[in-house]
Amino acid sequence: MSNNMFTHEPVMLTEILDVFSGLSGGVFLDATLGGAGHAHAVLEAHPNIELLGIDRDEHALAFARERLSVFSERVTLRHARFDRIAEVLTQTNTHSLAGVLFDLGVSSPQLDHADRGFSYRHDSPLDMRMDQSQSFSALQVVNEFSAENLVQILKENADERFAGRIAKAIVRSRPIHTTLELAEVVITAIPAAARRRGGHPAKRTFQAIRIEVNHELAVLPIALSSAIDALAPGARLAVLTYHSGEDRITKSIMRDAETGGCTCPATLPCVCGRKALVRRVRTPKTPSDAEQAVNRRSTAARLRVVERLDSGMEM
Ligand SMILES: C[S@@+](CC[C@H](N)C(=O)[O-])C[C@H]1O[C@@H](n2cnc3c(N)ncnc32)[C@H](O)[C@@H]1O
Structure with a gap:
């Protein structure tokens, strides 16, 4: 960049x-x-x-x-x-x-540059590390966390109503490599009527994963x-x-x-x-x-x- x-x-x-x-x-x-x-x-x-x-x-x-x-x-x-x-x-x-x-x-x-892997709008490898010298990235959270763990971070970090459905869909769709693959999995997991309300349907999931990757609340x-x-x-x-x-x-x-x-x-x-x-x-x-x-x-x-x-x- x-x-x-x-x-x-x-x-x-x-x-x-x-x-x-x-x-x-x-x-x-x-x-x-x-x-x-x-x-x-x-x-x-x-x-x-x-x-x-x-x-x-x-x-x-x-x-x-x-x-x-x-x-x-x-x-x-x-x-x-x-x-x-x-x-x-x-x-x-x-x-x-x-x-x-x-x-x-x-x-x-950080959000707008596709190569940082934070955004559900641009395609790039899943990343979301603020500090690129850190090895833990969104790739591990998305592909290695248990469904229970995903539910917990979706609820705690982003108040996501459909945490259970999204977590199951993520686990079912593994491996997930890119931001747009993840966004698509999230969109299809959310009921059609709810997709039209409250901004981009994947916004909260991306926020929750980003907070986890960077230990922001901890x-x-x-x-x-x-x-x-x-x-x-x-x-x-x-x-x-x-x-x-x-x-x-x-x-x-x-x-x-x-x-x-x-x-x-x-x-x-x-x-x-x-x-x-x-x-x-x-x-x-x-x-x-x-x-x-x-x-x-x-x-x-x-x-x-x-x-x-x-x-x-x-x-
Ligand atoms: C919202 S931006 C700050 C913008 C800034 N006030 C300006 O006027 O340009 C937040 C910045 O904080 C950094 N940041 C977030 N969490 C951090 C942490 N735990 N330690 C150090 N920097 C952090 C991010 O990398 C990002 O550059």
Whole structure:
């Protein structure tokens, strides 16, 4: 994939810039750098900020490096999975963070470039690895997982109503080598009346398999907790999610940090001594109608933001 073919519209850019309008110095972490749309805007708006950018996709990093070259003195990029934030901070000698952004999921080029094997619209070998140095790919999930396992990931990762029928059809049709073969198997497994509702019939199956291949939900809790731990007092963490699984995990990690894990009854004084680490910041939760009208991929976005308290507050 050539670098000039990387186009990805940053989602809720105005709202994200608002969330981070108070930045005055220090290191800003973009944990899902992608095409660096958000990162570029943050660097432009805040001349005193340094950027640490992480992505597990080498193609995205190569593009971002080029795009951010005008700011090169303020930019450090690392090829890493975001649950390794703590390690990356140690390696880069970063002691605390002035702000953190997670813009979860896939970028437009990952979906649009046929050779990445993510899309039910273009034919290519089944792949779906964000990090191409990893060996586990969609080929194994589709051809080696048991029907029970497939049902579980279709339900958990994509709320697929027809999980049982799709899983049986996949197992029956093996071996399946390409994206279009898989899409066809899924389409024929879904009752005809349901195929006409709710977008492409294979969309949820592809999402579920992609999430499994990249362990997207498994690595999220540790990544968000490490980010909260590294925030400087007053610094903010913003997370853009694109489906219910990601949003549930984000909400739960943020709620735990907001209560500090305190479960004392609300009507009685706290006796457990746990401390709140963050407070919730109220922001628009979804993209404006205008943004949704011009950027189809923004429609599923949900924004959640917390701000680190001074040093933990008694509950
Ligand atoms: C939605 S895109 C980010 C787009 C970016 N905000 C922009 O404005 O161009 C998500 C990016 O996060 C990366 N990513 C997803 N999960 C990751 C993980 N666990 N660790 C590191 N990078 C990840 C993907 O490779 C992809 O490039």
